[in-house]
Amino acid sequence: MKRLFYKSILLSLLLAWTSMGSYAQSWDFTSIPTSDEENLKVDTENWKYDSTKKRYSYNQVITDGELMANKQVLTMMQGLHFTAKTADKIRIDAGKELQLNGKDVVLTILGLKAGQQVTIVYASASKKEARTLSPSNLSDIKGFEKVNGANKHTGTGTVTANGSVTFTTTDGGINIYSLKLTGSLSDNKKEEPGGTLSADHSVAFSTTQNQAIITTNKGETKYYNTQELSDISIDDDNEKVSVNSPSFSDVYTHLVTNIVFSKAAEQGKGGEIVDKGVTITEAKGWLESAYAKWKPVNGAQTYQVYVKGGQHEGYTKIDKELIRAYSDYIRADIPGLKVGTYALKVAAVKDGVEYLSSEVTGLQVKNYSREGFAHKDFSGVGAYNNDGTLKSGAVVIYVNKDNAKTVSAQLGSGKFTGLQAILNAYQKGNVTTPLAIRVLGLIKTGQTDTFESSAEGIQIKGRKANSELNITIEGIGEDATIHGFGFLVRNAKSVEFRNLGIMRAMDDGISLDTDNSNIWVHHIDVFYGKAGSGDHAKGDGAIDVKSNSRFITIDHCHFWDTGKSSMCGMKNETGPNYITYHHNWFDHSDSRHARIRTMSVHLWNNFYDGCAKYGIGATMGASVFSEKNYFRATKDPILISKQGTDRKGTGTFSGEAGGMVKEFGSLFTEQGAGSNYTPITYAADNKSFDFYQVATREEQVPSSVKSLEGGNTYNNFDTNASLMYSYTPDATVDVPSQVTGYYGAGRLNHGSLQFKFNNAIEDSNYAPIPALESLLDNYTGE
CATH class of the missing domain: 2.60.40.10 (Immunoglobulins)
Known part of the structure; x- marks a missing residue:
């Protein structure tokens, strides 16, 4: 069987198979690729949108056909056909599920081979009425008894004969969350790894182009700009992938393990x-x-x-x-x-x-994304309302290099002069006025009135633990920059940092240290700190979370080759502490993305871009949910202390006991230089593994799964509705373009200082880059 995928759909297709006689393909209906949602929105003839339910309903009859929108096949439905005898029988609930609405609606998986295993996660669309699906061409079926909407169910079966498998609704509406194919083919395929490539016209990785990304069974990653291609053909029977353009044809034989298609970063539109x-x-x-x-x-x-x-x-x-x-x-x-x-x-x-x-x-x-633990059951972190407007009665001050010592603010308890003095007023506990501090241009050490923190610089502190302050420190424009110092936050609730650059901080860039809650740090450009010796050559922590700081969100921050990007937890937390990292750009930064002790941490849609030491590290009983992150050329993407990949070397985490990592839907491309890393899942080694991989985000980690050192388990915080927040992750393949685009990580227009990394060198280099150091040391703001 031969399939053709033309350039009009080269955006978000995800399929995988290996030349070692195995096949894997998955469909995740809990998120919508950006390109699909754009097509659904404009195709009002065929799709009706309910903004209250965030639901797209297909208002046509369909008979064994592909689901299309705006004349394009939906990439999230590639390889599937549908049958519905009346309209409004197929629904896409954005960020939740695919719904087959009513009886006798058929979902078909095409082109399967005998012996493959099929897994489907589903539930009744009714919380009161138990329903199920009727499968065809499957043997050894399990999990198809009737279930109600209060419970998700997993059905499995083995393909009986070459051809299609169907699932038909028999009792009424069914919600489908995911499909997955695994298992052996039955055509005597080649059993040895390796293969051939007829020619290589691949290009460099880029987020400014739509790209096809091909991974081989040799661990190589190849990129092609889709605008230069005519089509990609996939010949399953002979295990060939042909990447075709008017001027070349690169033929991969017994070699390809994965193909994804990424969308170029959005650049913003002028008026x-x-x-x-x-x-x-x-x-x-x-x-x-x-x-x-x-x-x-x-x-x-x-x-x-x-x-x-x-x-x-x-x-x-x-x-x-x-x-x-x-x-x-x-x-x-x-x-x-x-x-x-x-x-x-x-x-x-x-x-x-x-x-x-x-x-x-x-x-x-557009609005900032107010997702993550900082916003859980709390509206209006900082001086702004959730709709982006200032809170009633908010005081606004403008601070620059010339007035940081003399700027004044009239607050509830009097008039205060100087940036630090104004912030000190909140320590007494009798000032509740929302305060927006708007930073203009470059402010350097010596230009402020004083520093309350000898280690960090400016201090924001409440009178007692978790004092509600309602303070926002924000940069105006592209060039708002703090140089030579950072910020210490203590005893604070409702504090926000946004659209700032931090260069050469004396210790941490931003230190959330001791008894803080509902803190939101976003759209920050963090550069090298003060140069020191040894592992402080790039400074200390960029953005650290410590000592019973909880309900924190760090999102859309750009870490520029930082050495110690984010410590999350010390050893004295009493917990529970809930932390979110999402849509951050770890741009050739070395380690601690994050380095997590004791806390419950959700990391999703982060872009790990050439990280030279490791990505996520879990120790000391931490519970970590890694979801739909994109790892490019990252040496060791996910580690648990003293087990799995971490045991292959001398150990990374000072001999600490392990934590636990739940992993769903991340991509690992371009294995980092010098890496020992091939992801070791719990399924591969149930004693010494890097993470427990799940088929859906709602799947829980059993209590029997424990860290090798310390016997620590996962607390399943992410499936507890009373603890978890509402959020909508992007498709993993879209993460680089989302994070590096106009609305992505860092300051407006990516800030006033630009530096282009040479991936061939900097992907594996963790020493400071002299050219970047010079730019920072000589930065004047223009």
Whole structure:
């Protein structure tokens, strides 16, 4: 059997098979690839969307056909056919399940071989009525007794004869969460690993291009830009994959183990400029903010900028501090915006009169992602409401290098002067005013009034454990940067850091240390700290979580070659402590992504990009859920102390006892240089393993699964509805483009300092890079 996949669908297909006589393919219906959702949204003729239920319903009859949207086959349904005699019988509940709605709806898996094993995870769509599926062409079936919607069920069977397998609803609606195929083929396939490649026209990994990503059984990863391809053909019978373009054909024989298709990173869209004398050169909406840049106007003494849209029904003047002059342009940034479409007006002013103005319209503003433990049962972390607007009565101060010692704020208990003095006011416990500290440009050591922390620098501290402070420290624009110091947070609840760069911190960049809760750190660019000796050559921790800090979210942060990226837990936590890391870009950083002791930690949709030492480390009874992370050229992606891969070397974690890792849906591409790593699952070795792999995110880890050292178990925090938060992960293959795109990790437009890593060298190098050190040491903010 031969299948062709044309470039129009080269985005998110995931299939796998090996030349060693085994086959594996899986479908995960609990998330929707970005490309599929985009097609579903625009195809209103065939799909009806219910925004309340976040449900796409197929409003056509279908007979043994592929599911399509916007004239494209849905990539999450590749290899499947459906039959439904009436409309609204096939539903996709975004982030939850595929629903076959009613009786006699048929799902078909095509082109199977005798001996393969099929696993389906499903439940009745009714919580009261028990239902099941009727399978065909399966023998040795188990798990198809009737179940109600309160319980997910796993059905299994072995393919009886070459051909298709069907599942038919017999009693009513069924929710399907996943499908998986495994097992031996029956055609006397080649049993030895290896194979041949006729020619190699692959290119370098890139998030600026749509790419096909091919993994071989030799551990190699090959990339192809899909715009250069005509098609990819897959010949199952002869185990050949042909990557074809008008100018070449690379034929893989008995070699391919995995093919995925990744989407290019989004770059953001500008607005429509109406030029009436002020030359606006660039304007975009971003996350709860928008900005515009324009050329200086001859004769203008100053400028006024107005915003319209969202909470602003008519043009509203912005604060003058948000308008800043650079060497050859003027810029304005507007934070605190609701999601929506906005317009800006820029007016040149002379002698108090606006005499020229231009407008830009159609600026699209999105919300920050408020997912993760920081937001669990708490609305409005920091000085902002969940809709992106400032809280009622919030005080806003603008801080730059010239006024950090003299800036003042009128708070409930009086007037305070100097950045640290203003923050100190909250230690007394009688100030509850929400406070937004907006950082403008570069602030260096010596330019603030004082440091309360001799180790970190600026301290934010409540009077007692978990004091609600409602403080946001945010950067304005692309160049807000702290240089030479960092932040210490203690006894604090409801504190937010966003859109900041931190360079050469004296110790930790951000240290969440002692009795904190509901802290949100996001869109931070973290660079080298103060250079030291040994393992402190790149400084100490970038963003650390310690000493009974709980309900923390760290997301969309960009770690630039950091040495010790994130310590999560010490040895004195009394627990439980719940921490989230998502959509972070660990960009050639070395280790501690995170290094977890004692805590319950959910890491999802993070991009591990050329990490030279290790990715996730679990010790001292930590419970870690790794979900849909993307590991590229990471030496040892997931480790449990003193077992599995960690036992192959001298040990990584100072001899500490192990934790436990539950793993679902991550991708491992380009094995890191010098790595011992081939993922050791519990199924492969139930004593000394790297993680316990599950078929669905809802699957629990049995209490019988214990760490080799310490006998520690997994606490299944992630399946406890009273503990867990609501979230919607991206498809794993989309993680690099999501994280590196316009709305991804780090500051707006990726910040004011750019550095391109040479993957061939830096993927395995964990020494400081002299060129990057020089950029940081000589950084002036321009």
